[in-house]
Amino acid sequence: MTNNIDRVLRERKGIQLMTHVVAGYPSLDMNVELIRLMAKHGVRLVEIQIPFTDPLADGPTIMRANQAALDQGITPDHCFELGAALAKELPDMGFIFMTYANIPFAMGMDHFLNRAAASGASGIILPDLAWDEPGGDYADLAQERGLHPIMVISPDTEEARLEKILTRASGLLYTTLKVGITGAGATLDQGGLDYVRDLKKKAGLPIAAGFGISSPEHVAMLRGLADVAVMGSHILNLLDHQGLEAVQDFLAACG
Amino acid sequence: MSRISQMLPRHFGPYGGRYVPEMLVPALKELAQGYGQCKQDPQFQAQLTDLYHNYCGRPTPLYFADKLTKTLGGCKIYLKLEGLAHTGAHKINNALAQALLALRLGKTKIIAETGAGQHGLASATAAARCGLQCTVFMGEVDIRRQYPNVYAMKLLGAEVIPVTDGTKTLKDAVNATLKYWIQHLEDTHYILGSALGPFPFPVIVRDFQSIIGREVRTQILEREKRLPNHLVACVGGGSNAMGLFHPFLHESGIRFHGAEAGGRGPKIGDHAARFTNTPKVGIAQGYKSYFLQNDHGQLQDTHSVSAGLDYAGVGPELAWLYDQQLVEFSAITDVQALEAFTILTRLEGIIPALESAHAVARAMELAPTLPQDEIMVVNISGRGDKDIFITARELDRNNWMAFLKREVEDDQ
Numbered sequence: 001m002t003n004n005i006d007r008v009l010r011e012r013k014g015i016q017l018m019t020h021v022v023a024g025y026p027s028l029d030m031n032v033e034l035i036r037l038m039a040k041h042g043v044r045l046v047e048i049q050i051p052f053t054d055p056l057a058d059g060p061t062i063m064r065a066n067q068a069a070l071d072q073g074i075t076p077d078h079c080f081e082l083g084a085a086l087a088k089e090l091p092d093m094g095f096i097f098m099t100y101a102n103i104p105f106a107m108g109m110d111h112f113l114n115r116a117a118a119s120g121a122s123g124i125i126l127p128d129l130a131w132d133e134p135g136g137d138y139a140d141l142a143q144e145r146g147l148h149p150i151m152v153i154s155p156d157t158e159e160a161r162l163e164k165i166l167t168r169a170s171g172l173l174y175t176t177l178k179v180g181i182t183g184a185g186a187t188l189d190q191g192g193l194d195y196v197r198d199l200k201k202k203a204g205l206p207i208a209a210g211f212g213i214s215s216p217e218h219v220a221m222l223r224g225l226a227d228v229a230v231m232g233s234h235i236l237n238l239l240d241h242q243g244l245e246a247v248q249d250f251l252a253a254c255g
Numbered sequence: 256m257s258r259i260s261q262m263l264p265r266h267f268g269p270y271g272g273r274y275v276p277e278m279l280v281p282a283l284k285e286l287a288q289g290y291g292q293c294k295q296d297p298q299f300q301a302q303l304t305d306l307y308h309n310y311c312g313r314p315t316p317l318y319f320a321d322k323l324t325k326t327l328g329g330c331k332i333y334l335k336l337e338g339l340a341h342t343g344a345h346k347i348n349n350a351l352a353q354a355l356l357a358l359r360l361g362k363t364k365i366i367a368e369t370g371a372g373q374h375g376l377a378s379a380t381a382a383a384r385c386g387l388q389c390t391v392f393m394g395e396v397d398i399r400r401q402y403p404n405v406y407a408m409k410l411l412g413a414e415v416i417p418v419t420d421g422t423k424t425l426k427d428a429v430n431a432t433l434k435y436w437i438q439h440l441e442d443t444h445y446i447l448g449s450a451l452g453p454f455p456f457p458v459i460v461r462d463f464q465s466i467i468g469r470e471v472r473t474q475i476l477e478r479e480k481r482l483p484n485h486l487v488a489c490v491g492g493g494s495n496a497m498g499l500f501h502p503f504l505h506e507s508g509i510r511f512h513g514a515e516a517g518g519r520g521p522k523i524g525d526h527a528a529r530f531t532n533t534p535k536v537g538i539a540q541g542y543k544s545y546f547l548q549n550d551h552g553q554l555q556d557t558h559s560v561s562a563g564l565d566y567a568g569v570g571p572e573l574a575w576l577y578d579q580q581l582v583e584f585s586a587i588t589d590v591q592a593l594e595a596f597t598i599l600t601r602l603e604g605i606i607p608a609l610e611s612a613h614a615v616a617r618a619m620e621l622a623p624t625l626p627q628d629e630i631m632v633v634n635i636s637g638r639g640d641k642d643i644f645i646t647a648r649e650l651d652r653n654n655w656m657a658f659l660k661r662e663v664e665d666d667q
């Protein structure tokens with residue numbers, strides 16, 4: 001079976017949007033509605049974040065969404081069920097589970113990956129599970145189950161480490177555009193864009209770029225450089241302050 | 256220093272490590288390298304020693320608590336008075352040393368998390384002394400209960416940023432500081448205040464705090480011509496405990512006792528006793544250790560009357576020492592800590608920090624069961640001035656409330 005991430009990136013020309021939703025925020029029902037809307041506007045890659053109490057790489061918008069979801073009693077089970085329902089309804093979509101190390105650690109990595117694969121996911125992102133720590137090198141385990149281990153790097157990642165990361169990464173290599181945390185920003189850093197250009201040449205993998213993308217212009221700036229533009233906080237902010245319609249307008253403008 | 260091997264340990268058994276987003280790796284590597292160099296550099300060490308003596312007031316006294324010993328009727332009790340160090344707690348040992356390290360690394364700004372405010376105060380002080388800009392992150396709950404330290408930090412020129420996320424206490428202050436650091440790596444050093452977090456912080460903090468145990472060794476040999484049988488310390492993240500214990504860990508025949516926050520009792524959210532019930536290993540805040548967490552791996556709410564012990568995790572080296580049954584942990588409730596606070600104050604004329612009062616309470620449980628020819632050293636990690644808003648409310652409520660009211664009214 002072809003992995004949906006591979007299929008999306010092969011079939012589609014031009015830059016793809018990858019959106020980020022926090023499972024259970026503002027509610028599981030709203031997640032479904034939001035992702036349907038995204039699908040309608042051509043989004044084919046969606047990160048579903050399994051909420052965690054201490055999300056180290058997330059800025060205020062996503063962190064608060066994590067907290068609100070947990071306050072409503074969202075568990076990893078709910079997230080896998082959400083993923084499974086969506087994968088059934090939207091079979092062309094590439095779903096990626098994103099969370100922090102302690103969630104798979106508490107569940108057992110094998111079990112976590114089994115659940116993710118059984119839910120129809122195509123990839124996994126675990127930003128604080130360092131590949132050079134005991135129990136952190138999960139790439140093979142993921143690939144055995146048809147899941148791409150999507151590694152997150154930054155413009156500051158040393159060459160030697162990048163090489164080791166590239167031996168593990170598959171499907172998509174995710175680079176942040178700045179050294180920082182998630183959050184909508186006003187401008188994209190030129191250094192970040194240059195980094196993406198260089199990375200694309202040497203990585204031999206499709207490149208996703210994210211952190212700070214918050215306008216159709218930002219997406220346009222990444223055209224020809226990155227294969228995927230990742231958008232999380234900005235869409236959450238739109239949803240929080242202006243509702244689904246604003247998200248719809250925004251996605252249409254990016255398209 | 257010679258006892259510690261050249262390679263900085265990144266793991267303690269299965270614990271510790273560097274579980275961070277890739278973008279923090281370069282800064283942590285730079286820090287490990289910089290620290291490794293400072294450790295070998297006699298000039299750095301001489302500068303630090305000079306400041307310890309002439310600025311911090313080290314060595315701090317090792318005081319024989321005659322009346323406490325007689326009252327409890329067991330082993331001889333000595334108190335290591337870290338509360339007499341500049342800024343009132345052991346935290347200055349680490350903060351000042353890391354501020355010097357920050358200068359070596361070419362940083363112009365330092366940031367720190369704080370719970371009780373003692374580490375924030377020590378960092379603000381070290382920053383003022385070293386000409387560094389200082390920002391301190393502190394949970395909203397802790398800002399309220401440790402206001403004297405908040406005021407002092409501001410007086411020293413530090414900016415204090417309230418943390419309003421999660422539990423609004425130490426754990427969330429650590430998260431906020433780590434996130435700020437990720438965004439300001441270029442010019443900023445993070446002075447982590449306890450022996451926790453990603454490598455190399457646990458080893459840096461432990462090494463700088465080990466001055467406590469090294470002094471105790473010299474002092475007790477002078478007084479008693481032999482080593483102690485028992486060492487007692489309170490354990491939040493574990494910096495004062497590791498500082499006292501570490502220089503003695505290779506000795507046989509010493510028992511190490513850690514006092515955790517038993518809070519209001521064993522219910523979830525009522526305590527910060529990580530080693531009671533069935534301790535659970537997890538990965539959070541950049542390291543692997545024991546964390547109070549639910550079955551899904553979500554960190555749990557904690558409570559303690561003392562802000563410094565009110566933390567869901569524990570330093571990785573202590574986790575490993577627990578597994579090896581080298582350090583024995585017990586939970587001390589809020590009530591026990593306040594009782595010990597009062598007793599030490601009245602018997603010895605020493606007002607301990609509420610954190611340290613947990614160690615005193617543990618000593619009071621142990622001492623009567625131990626033979627009179629044994630020696631115990633209890634770390635009084637800080638003094639109790641900062642806790643006035645808690646202790647006065649608990650122990651002298653009516654007068655205290657009337658005083659506060661009068662102060663506010665007079666001002667209007």
Ligand SMILES: Cc1ncc(COP(=O)(O)O)c(C=O)c1O
Binds near residue numbers: 346608
């Ligand atoms: C006086 C005092 N003792 C102990 C602690 C607990 O920290 P640690 O376990 O790192 O010594 C604190 C922390 O704020 C403190 O202020």
